[in-house]
Amino acid sequence: MNVTVIGAGYVGLVSAVCFADLGHNVVCIDVDARKIEMLKRGEVPIYEPGLSTLIERNVAAERLQFTLDMAQAVAHAQLQFIAVGTPPDEDGAADLQYVLQVADNIAQHMGRFTVIVNKSTVPVGTADRVADKVRARLAERGVSPAYAVVSNPEFLKEGAAIEDFMRPDRIVVGAMPTPRATALLS
Numbered sequence: 001m002n003v004t005v006i007g008a009g010y011v012g013l014v015s016a017v018c019f020a021d022l023g024h025n026v027v028c029i030d031v032d033a034r035k036i037e038m039l040k041r042g043e044v045p046i047y048e049p050g051l052s053t054l055i056e057r058n059v060a061a062e063r064l065q066f067t068l069d070m071a072q073a074v075a076h077a078q079l080q081f082i083a084v085g086t087p088p089d090e091d092g093a094a095d096l097q098y099v100l101q102v103a104d105n106i107a108q109h110m111g112r113f114t115v116i117v118n119k120s121t122v123p124v125g126t127a128d129r130v131a132d133k134v135r136a137r138l139a140e141r142g143v144s145p146a147y148a149v150v151s152n153p154e155f156l157k158e159g160a161a162i163e164d165f166m167r168p169d170r171i172v173v174g175a176m177p178t179p180r181a182t183a184l185l186s
């Protein structure tokens with residue numbers, strides 16, 4: 001299956017690499033040009049045992065690509081995983097600006113049914129805010145492809161992230177009961 005992962009930080013990079021190693025065709029996008037250039041050269045911007053070998057293997061097998069191009073990333077897959085940071089804001093609450101920016105970016109480019117899956121750690125109600133953002137941008141573009149917003153928080157631990165991703169002790173998925181979304185995710 002084609003999969004896009006948005007954000008090549010700890011969670012995004014590990015998820016992208018592990019999805020590719022499971023056999024999916026993955027595009028991983030970030031706005032940080034330095035990070036993407038490093039990854040394209042085969043350098044790994046984070047320390048995670050085993051990650052470098054998996055990146056090498058899956059890039060060589062052409063199942064894993066890194067890009068800065070959002071149009072390409074959105075066109076690549078109906079499954080769009082958001083894995084950008086949610087640092088605490090001045091009140092200590094998760095700052096959703098990057099998540100909402102990505103939702104807007106996806107909606108700027110999407111042209112067919114798309115499932116937007118949030119892997120970032122976010123508060124209750126975020127899926128509605130993501131859906132509102134997407135709806136507003138699609139309305140502005142005058143297009144109406146269907147979409148679903150799904151929550152799939154990640155619980156990996158740095159240093160054991162590959163093992164945690166590949167053999168999780170729990171997988172949490174929250175979605176409105178949309179058969180097309182659940183069919184793609186299952």
Ligand SMILES: NC(=O)c1ccc[n+]([C@@H]2O[C@H](COP(=O)([O-])OP(=O)(O)OC[C@H]3O[C@@H](n4cnc5c(N)ncnc54)[C@H](O)[C@@H]3O)[C@@H](O)[C@H]2O)c1
Nearest residue numbers: 007008009010011030031032084085086098120121154158
């Ligand atoms: N690090 C962990 O162990 C861990 C574990 C579980 C959950 N989480 C959660 O996962 C989420 C991501 O955490 P992380 O540690 O991977 O963050 P991170 O800061 O390492 O990476 C976030 C990445 O997103 C990129 N980004 C920001 N805006 C973007 C945009 N508009 N388009 C594309 N890329 C963009 C940044 O350049 C950065 O590379 C957070 O919500 C965090 O709380 C983290």
